[in-house]
Amino acid sequence: MKPIKVGLLGIGTVGAGTFNVLQRNQEDIRRRAGRGIEITMVAARNLDKARKIVNAGVGAGVEVVSDPFAVVNHPDIDIVVELIGGYELPHELVLRAIANGKHVVTANKALLALHGNEIFAAAQEKGVMVAFEAAVAGGVPIIKALREGLTANRIESVAGIINGTTNFILSEMREKGLDFATVLKQAQELGYAEADPTFDIEGVDAAHKLTIMSAIAFGIPVQFDKAYIEGISQLQAVDIRYAEQLGYRIKLLGITRRTRTEDKEGGEGIELRVHPTLIPASRLIANVEGAMNAVLVQADAVGSSLYYGKGAGAEPTASSVIADLVDVTRLATVDPYCRVPHLAFQPNEMTDVAIVPMAEITTSYYLRVYVKDQLGVMADLTRILADAGISIDAVLQKEPGNQVNLDIIMLTHQTREKNIDAAIAKIEALPAVIGKVTRIRLEALS
Amino acid sequence: MKPIKVGLLGIGTVGAGTFNVLQRNQEDIRRRAGRGIEITMVAARNLDKARKIVNAGVGAGVEVVSDPFAVVNHPDIDIVVELIGGYELPHELVLRAIANGKHVVTANKALLALHGNEIFAAAQEKGVMVAFEAAVAGGVPIIKALREGLTANRIESVAGIINGTTNFILSEMREKGLDFATVLKQAQELGYAEADPTFDIEGVDAAHKLTIMSAIAFGIPVQFDKAYIEGISQLQAVDIRYAEQLGYRIKLLGITRRTRTEDKEGGEGIELRVHPTLIPASRLIANVEGAMNAVLVQADAVGSSLYYGKGAGAEPTASSVIADLVDVTRLATVDPYCRVPHLAFQPNEMTDVAIVPMAEITTSYYLRVYVKDQLGVMADLTRILADAGISIDAVLQKEPGNQVNLDIIMLTHQTREKNIDAAIAKIEALPAVIGKVTRIRLEALS
Known part of the structure; x- marks a missing residue:
């Protein structure tokens, strides 16, 4: 031919x-x-x-x-x-x-x-x-895995480290104990971050990729405007350290998942969110370091599976571009119904399951509260959480620098985001609490 | 339709x-x-x-x-x-x-x-x-990744944990410090090992899967009869413990790789081997525990990529069977040239690169020598290795049980297997050396 x-x-x-x-x-x-x-x-x-x-x-x-x-x-x-x-x-x-x-x-x-x-x-x-294999996770054939490899499954969730720049920065911050600004500068010098790094560090690039995976996983249209996006630029080195002491790593995760919303009776919804996330250090995906990417998929028949590799760079991305060229070449002349549908589901078989607003998401939380070392502050904190129906999994108390004020770190059980936000507002109103509460989401990924 | x-x-x-x-x-x-x-x-x-x-x-x-x-x-x-x-x-x-x-x-x-x-x-x-996606690594779509996802690449090597039974046994041996026979019995009770576990524990099942991946990766015919196969039944708990102290995990790896043989001038060859292998504990694949499978692929454009998931079980395997059913359904009526070739390469484009015999393989080694604690034995060991041109990367000396005899553990640089075998024969002939030398291959997988 x-x-x-x-x-x-x-x-x-x-x-x-x-x-x-x-x-x-x-x-x-x-x-x-x-x-x-x-x-x-x-x-x-x-x-x-x-x-x-x-x-x-x-x-x-x-x-x-x-x-x-x-x-x-x-x-x-x-x-x-x-x-x-x-x-x-x-x-x-x-x-x-x-x-x-x-x-x-x-x-x-x-x-x-x-x-x-x-x-x-x-x-x-x-x-x-x-x-568009090259559009998500560079050289990792994750689009093919989701669209074809897992086609027998009802996919439950996709969680990915899908931005190499931020994963490189987070790895460096943890390994070297450096702060965000210092590592960003190094990453720029090494070519791991662009001169204007906004799209990467603020999670926009990850949200683009997650939006595409979400559509493929659940048979819904791409809905980037519904994605919740929080980057890593506000992340502090101290939280990475505390997380590690509690047995967790912090990664910028893109998460999309089937869920149930409260607003509709038993209504199905889809989570679509990018944010820094505590993950148990024992999970394979928690050990993805440097500029590497990994995508963890939970599906009903296959269970957990993970796809790991270089998420950017000339040749890894070219690897996916050319894999697409070969696929397209092979199927260029066949009847369109013999091809894999663009978004995994036949175009007339897409559904309109809604993306749920962030306030309705259920997850666990890492909270860091900076307090004057007063008797009773711990009692106040735990009472506020208990009143909100939020259980505590672990508590860590640390003296950062001086002997007067304390960092109190708490890991919570799962709760709705609007509940934790209401509790945080009450915590911040306590006289013993200094400044804002640091809140980072936590996913067990089990 | x-x-x-x-x-x-x-x-x-x-x-x-x-x-x-x-x-x-x-x-x-x-x-x-x-x-x-x-x-x-x-x-x-x-x-x-x-x-x-x-x-x-x-x-x-x-x-x-x-x-x-x-x-x-x-x-x-x-x-x-x-x-x-x-x-x-x-x-x-x-x-x-x-x-x-x-x-x-x-x-x-x-x-x-x-x-x-x-x-x-x-x-x-x-x-x-x-x-035949379900034939290798159960629910992990590794055949699709190798045949289609990485089609742009010249694949250099494939290394996989592709037998869940043995990985479960090795994980248990390491975590609980138990010996092989005890863990095998538990695995049989839990349903992770069959009543006759020979095919799994002796590496035959892994070699079947590796043979198929080797053909796809390199465009060669399946050649199971040329595979080198060594299982885990002889593996001792003490070696798992020493390996861990040196920063390694022992996994049953299937490895297939492009190599050069000595026997032909600059001749290309393919390694095809299954055996217990030390891997640096920091590698992602070293952290694949329990009955899970993972395949690590090295290829020129994409670099390292890894595919992880359940390698067996009713529904993970069904996931791959059905993915194949969907692929076949889609392409049932198209011209055969529009389909992906069975072994990735067009049938008239296969090559006959030879599988190299194990003696010609180049890798690193873990050696454990059990010696009478005599002055000069270390000098004898190192001299034998030096004479064979084999460098030593690390040495560990341990007293197992009594104060009289010693375990001397050495990690070597890369050398040909026939060289290490010749050196081992000399070591075993030393009067201070008790019994056989334990030799386990080591792969950096970097």
Whole structure:
């Protein structure tokens, strides 16, 4: 068979990685795919740089252009690989490519988390594929595991370390006892964090990825606007240390889970939340360190399963882009009903189970209360929690620096977030309590 | 579309699990697959038991028969699910099913490790699929990850904890300090080990699974007869304890890896070996405890990735059987070239890279030498190793029980197995050395 023709939009880190891996392993890939996969067009802002990358590879026959629309409109291109990033331009380009009957491979989680419903509907209408393994957890084939590997299961929850930058920062903070700002600066120098790290450290990137996994796991539309997002920039080194003393690690987890809401009688809901989370140190996922990613899935037949690997970087991401290219190549000509649906469920079989608001979530909590060392303060704290029906699992009392004031750390049983928030308001009103209560969610993940 | 019709051969643990999961989640599975999947025939030795399981489900319309050939020969059956186990009968049944133009799903690693080449060739010839996700690591979708998720990569090595029984035994031995025989008995009482545990504890089951992964990873035929197999029945509690003191865990690992042989000039070779292995305790895979499975893959683009979950049991295995059923259902009618090749590489693109004999393997070693506490014995040991060009990484000296004799434990650098064996023969000939040297291989897995 003739090789399939691929147009690349963007030849930055991932684009260059894709080009290089496809060149280096073309023999193995062809032996597997049974058909050649050729990048024949590349659109790039910096033409010189793009030509340099292309020419370092095979070069001949690859057309380098500055206008990405020239690629998506080109009649010879079968598959468009979108690696530009951002929202506006890729949105337009991907829709145009689909309208032109081309299959699309993208690593753009932001695009899919925000415009996935529109894009997948357009692709469905046109009978083309939009593949996006590279959009979640880089080189880890988690989309394939969720959509295909676990297809027999009713999935109960997905919990992931899906942002390498924040996991690197948290690992460094714990291992070296450093504070957030210091480690962030180091991470930027090492290239693990971007100059503007907001999307990573504030949890937005993780929420994009989680939104996509949530849709696939539960057969619901992507609903990024409903995600609860809390990053790690407010996290203090002292809490990481106390957590460790209690047998926990703090990770930025993306969690999506089936739940029951109070507002509707026995109503089903879906949790969709990203925040720092205490996890028992004995859990495998608690031991995922550095810039690595891992996704833990709970499902009814298979039980717990975990998928671990590099979540970013040129070649790990390229690994997923090319896996998608091979899948798309294989299924390019078959009847669309023979393909795996974009969001795992057939488009006419999606449900509209609501994302529950954060106040309705049930989980456990780590509370740190900074108090004047007065007789009776512990009694006040425990009374407030008891009145709210919140049980305490563990208490730790520490003197940070001076001998006068105390850190009181408590781990609670499961309770609704609105209950803990009400109790915290009462705790903060106690005269012996100094400043705000630090509250970090805790998941047993058992 | 009409539902696809499935015939089940065997309704033991996995068969019943498959029946139950398919019934329980039929709505979700249909929403994903876009087509119903119906078990319409079941062949079982115990008809009463089979009817009981079937009737507890939907029941009506499922024909229960005692002759499995009635299923594979039945014109209405589209897919045959072989869950009988063993070699002879399944071999015949699977080949007959293929000859009859039926697709096959099997969990039978023994069958594929021994007869895979013949079976896949027959399936290729006939244009049908043989799917076997359930044959390796139970519910973990590792076959899909290797064949599809990592298809862009040149795979360097696969190392797996792929037998739950032995991992359970090793975990218990370490945690409770018990010896092998005691823990095996407990495992049998708990149902984690079979009455005749030979296949598990001697590494045969792991070698079956490793053989299949090796073929997929490297594009070579299945070659079970070339696998090196060493089980855990000779492993002593004292070595687990010493390993832990040195910062290692002992796991039964299946390892398959690209290597270079000495016998051919720069010749490529493949390692294929199952044996107890020391792993640094800090590695994620070293922390896989109990009956869980995990597979660590090293590949050029993606780097390290790991896949973890339940490796056995009715429903985890059923999860993979049904995932295969959905895949096969989706691709039942497409041109065969649109399907993923059985062993990842196109049948005409397999290579014949040789499996290297164990003497040619290069790895590190844990050696325990039991000696009379004589002056100069350490000098003799180190001289023998130095003469063989083997460097020592760590030494531990212990007095087990009495004050007269000593355990000397040494961790070596990498060396060829034939070198260490020659050195061990010399060590055992020393007058101060009592009995045999305990030798366990060590892998850094970095």
